[in-house]
Amino acid sequence: xxxxxxxxxxxAAGSNNVCNSSPIRPARFSPLRQRKRxxxxxxxxxxxxxxxxxxxxxxxxxxxxxxxxxxWGLLAQQKITPSLAEKLCFTAAASTSxxxxxxxxxxxxxxxxxxxxxxxxxxxxxxxDQQAQARIRAPAAPPPKPAxxxxxxxxxxxxxxxxxxxxxxxxQPAAAAGxxxxxxxCKSAVIYRLAQAAQTGNGRGLLVEKFVVAYVGExxxxxxxxxxxxxxxxxxxxxxxxxxxxxGVWIWNLVADRFxxxxxxxxxxxxxxxxxxxxxxxxxxVEALARAWVEPLLHQLRHGGEADVLQTLQDLPAWCxxxxxxxxxxxxxxxxxxxxxxxxxxxxxxxxxxxxxGSGAMESLCGxxxxxxxxxxxxWTEPGRRRLMALEVARRNHDWDEVWQLEHIK
Numbered sequence: 001x002x003x004x005x006x007x008x009x010x011x012a013a014g015s016n017n018v019c020n021s022s023p024i025r026p027a028r029f030s031p032l033r034q035r036k037r038x039x040x041x042x043x044x045x046x047x048x049x050x051x052x053x054x055x056x057x058x059x060x061x062x063x064x065x066x067x068x069x070x071x072w073g074l075l076a077q078q079k080i081t082p083s084l085a086e087k088l089c090f091t092a093a094a095s096t097s098x099x100x101x102x103x104x105x106x107x108x109x110x111x112x113x114x115x116x117x118x119x120x121x122x123x124x125x126x127x128x129d130q131q132a133q134a135r136i137r138a139p140a141a142p143p144p145k146p147a148x149x150x151x152x153x154x155x156x157x158x159x160x161x162x163x164x165x166x167x168x169x170x171x172q173p174a175a176a177a178g179x180x181x182x183x184x185x186c187k188s189a190v191i192y193r194l195a196q197a198a199q200t201g202n203g204r205g206l207l208v209e210k211f212v213v214a215y216v217g218e219x220x221x222x223x224x225x226x227x228x229x230x231x232x233x234x235x236x237x238x239x240x241x242x243x244x245x246x247x248g249v250w251i252w253n254l255v256a257d258r259f260x261x262x263x264x265x266x267x268x269x270x271x272x273x274x275x276x277x278x279x280x281x282x283x284x285x286v287e288a289l290a291r292a293w294v295e296p297l298l299h300q301l302r303h304g305g306e307a308d309v310l311q312t313l314q315d316l317p318a319w320c321x322x323x324x325x326x327x328x329x330x331x332x333x334x335x336x337x338x339x340x341x342x343x344x345x346x347x348x349x350x351x352x353x354x355x356x357x358g359s360g361a362m363e364s365l366c367g368x369x370x371x372x373x374x375x376x377x378x379x380w381t382e383p384g385r386r387r388l389m390a391l392e393v394a395r396r397n398h399d400w401d402e403v404w405q406l407e408h409i410k
Contacts (some may be wrong), residue, residue: 008116014401032056032067040066042074042082045110075123086404092117093391096375118384125387128403129393136228140236142251152194152240155230155259155356156362157251159185162216162374165381180380186389187222188369189213190361191233193356194242204233207268207361213399214389215371227258229397242355244362246270247337266344272298274334280326282320293391302357304348313338 014361023369035056042049046348053068065076073082088110089330092101098121105112124387143350161183192210200206213229215222227235235241245251247270255264301309313335320327347357373385394400 020042026077027331033058033059034294037120038066040068042079042081043084043112045084045087045112049081056404070280077218080116080250082404085124088120089391090395090400092121093388096372110296119357121391122384122387124403125390127384128390128399131399131402132390132393134227135232136206138228138230140231151238152242152353152355153230153234153238154190154242154244154249155226156359157187157243157245157254158359158366159187159227159248159364159403160366160374162370162385169379180303184216185364186214186216186369186373187219188362188365189226189229189239189280190365191230191239192361193228193234196197196214197354197356205356205360210257212393214364214393216385216389219254223258226254227267228293240353242350244356244359246359247274257324263350263355264340264341264344265355265357266346267349268302268357269336269359271345272340274337275301275309278331278334281331281334282316282325296370302347306345306347307340309345310338310342358396362380384401 024072024124032054033056037052037056038055040051040053042051051068053066055064055066057064062331063280069076069078088101088105091104092098093103095101098118101117102112102114165182166179166182168180171178171180188211190207190210192207196208196210198206198208211229211233213222215225222341230241242265242268243255243259243260243262244265245255255262275294275297276290282293283289297309297312300306316331316335318326327335331379351357370394373380391400391403394403
């Protein structure tokens with residue numbers, strides 16, 4: 001058990017050597033008043049462990065407490081070892097539900113109820129969320145000197161919807177009107193060094209290492225979380241930053257606010273969707289004509305002809321007038337869409353620099369998170385979703401061990 005001191009440290013008697021890793025240094029406490037010896041039974045990976053521990057009054061605070069429990073990071077009434085709690089929380093984050101986590105835990109030797117796993121996730125998830133907020137508030141440190149020449153940083157952003165319990169959750173009778181389900185957007189990000197992009201043997205894209213952000217709330221607060229995480233991963237020390245995203249207005253407002261020096265790339269798949277939308281507006285009844293119009297433009301857009309594509313779109317009012325064809329009202333909206341992203345359409349140039357022109361890594365992350373937080377029958381409370389998501393992000397960002405450091409477990 002990683003954080004479990006054994007009797008050899010002088011911390012507990014009768015521990016039966018349940019620690020199987022390097023012991024930690026015990027905390028130092030003042031001599032207890034009215035010191036007593038009490039039994040303490042804890043659940044561990046190897047079963048129930050019975051200990052005899054000290055219990056008494058702190059001479060400074062006058063509070064009664066158990067020094068061993070504090071040294072091990074146990075709450076006053078906690079009956080589970082930190083090591084088992086950590087494993088249960090990891091299983092819950094990596095599984096698709098608390099019920100499945102209980103099934104997996106039983107398979108690796110600990111039969112626990114899913115409610116116990118849920119309880120441990122709430123405790124640990126609150127710590128993880130507080131640590132994430134502390135990193136946001138911490139002043140920006142100067143970037144360390146890289147041992148090797150730094151490469152470019154890639155940042156992708158998007159949002160996806162998940163279900164929360166509405167204000168009228170559980171309202172009866174079932175036919176009564178009310179907001180039982182509240183849909184909320186989880187704004188997410190993927191951050192990685194361009195040097196970490198690779199390919200599998202069959203040519204499929206692969207990221208050797210990536211870091212993520214996931215936040216349910218306003219774009220301004222989301223931006224306050226993305227920027228520090230990007231700074232942790234190289235922002236400020238790399239020669240170039242790329243932002244790849246769809247056309248969401250809130251995303252590009254955030255880019256202008258937080259990443260003004262970054263090179264923006266409009267996700268090519270979304271750009272092609274908008275071109276196809278124009279094609280179907282111009283040729284609503286004949287698919288072959290729509291395809292004949294859009295495919296040359298897609299090829300131009302992808303291979304350095306973005307200026308010609310923009311010119312074609314700008315000429316559409318005259319093109320329709322020559323054919324005595326009314327200009328569909330939404331075509332103007334699509335033209336403005338591409339004009340607003342004029343600087344984000346240089347796909348051939350970006351690809352030559354090694355930058356992705358699609359946000360596949362972002363779509364992959366959204367799918368993975370939805371696989372955990374948007375399953376059939378899942379309707380979250382805000383604290384329950386926030387805490388589990390904090391653990392999931394910590395797991396993905398290699399911050400998991402920090403959550404379980406003893407000084408954080410109070």
